[in-house]
Amino acid sequence: MTPHVALLKRLAGALLVLIGLVPLAFGTYAAARLGTSGSATFVVKGVGTSPVLLTPDVLNRTDLPVEIALTPRSGASALVVIGTPSDTQAALGTAGHTRVTGVDVRAGQATTADTAGRTVEPLGELTLWRKTEQVTAPATVTITQATAPESVLIAPAGAGLASMALTWANPTWFYQALVLAGSGGLLMTVGWLLVRPAPKAKELAR
């Protein structure tokens, strides 16, 4: 082997070590974060007394059900209504609200946008909703994809919400993360093998 080829091999090996480091680190982090159930939870920060709107852009972007975990403050409640996107938006009108716009995977948080406006009209008596649920204690509302597209409007009453989180769960994600980490580990191993000096030819036997 010429010195040039050996050098190239070592460079390629170093490159593979570096390339493998990324999927190994991300896969390991993702597997640890998701757990064996493959649950990805995103906290909606800043919830309180303002209505929270979840649109199909968040709820219906996967084929998985979405779990909305709500915890009202002591003595408070929240009305959860589920309807078509256009009806929900029409019922909300120009009322002030917080819209969940997406999720920040690294931060583990949902991204939101606030809109100022008047107080939302009473929603409970309207005939627009496919489903309504009054929440007075920590509860989870599950949105399936069978009736997509849909929007969810959460109208807190009294002291409002203490916390809110969105969860998507898919066990496959955990195994995908493991495969990613394994791929990274494999790349690093191969890279190390290339970087490692080749064994010298054995001397002539006695």
Added chain:
Amino acid sequence: MTSMTTPPGVTHAPARRLTATRRAALGLALGATVLTSACGLPDHVVGLHDAPTETVSGAPFGEATAQEITSATLTEADRLLASDASEKQLTAIMTGPALRLAQVAPRFRTGDPGALQAPSAPTILAISTGRAWPRTILATTQSDGVQRVHVLTSASPTAPFKLWLTADLLAGASIPALPPLGDGTTLVGKDHGLVASPTQVFTLYGQLLNSPTTKASSAVVSARDAFASAIKTSSAQQTKALGKLGTFKRTNAPIAGSILAFRLADGSALAFAQLTRTDTIKPTSKAKRLDLPKDLATLAKRKSVTEALRLTTIETLIAIIPVEKKATVIGAAEQLVGLNAK
């Protein structure tokens, strides 16, 4: 030759095996890299896709929902009409022509009008199409052999459905086919495509029933139905009974904002309207006064009039308005709502 230059006892076999292993590992690593890159795109791995688009055509809700809304509304309307309901209670459940009739003074109500809802659950005939407001539901019920048609409307997203109109079908009449429920039904607007607009039809129909008549016939609406015949007969009888002692005048005119029409499957329209009928009786110079019949005397709280008797009646009508031929009235009901005697 290599074999000739290689010293005896020296072998490269281990180095060749290592190279083969490295090559295999390198290939595997590259394969894994490609594989990881191909399916490692986050969106693809997570299963992200665009949110499905909402279908905004067709009925905004299903038959079950419409039936639930209609049943609840009619039940509540029945309860209020059977009780001494307040104005606030009535306006919470009724609007338009239905509210107008519900607000009629109790002294003008005669007999039991019968329940709107009982005994059978309402059958939904049509739901307005699209996602805009106002939204309407057309339903029917059968009670004591009379088929009643109900129109419910919701004015805005935050306004509940209210009963807008109830009218009875004339004996033997039927409603032509409406579009499939899921497709929704459009309401007839300015671009009506009919023999005449609903407003024109009901205005002309009213003119045909006027007395003395100002219009013998119309090219767009027929007045040969049972209701029109009864009205024309009563006009003739009243005129004949008064003779030269008094004059009788009857006018019929649509009430503004009380006309609504659903497009039928064949392009024609099922139209609803309320008309005000005003009957005016005046004694002539040959009669000092006109004695009132007992029922009117009770309502007027006087036995005779010297200047005029004016009766105001609300007529609730259902008509089929075709694309070309004459419109026909298939449903009608009337209610005395006011009396003025001098």
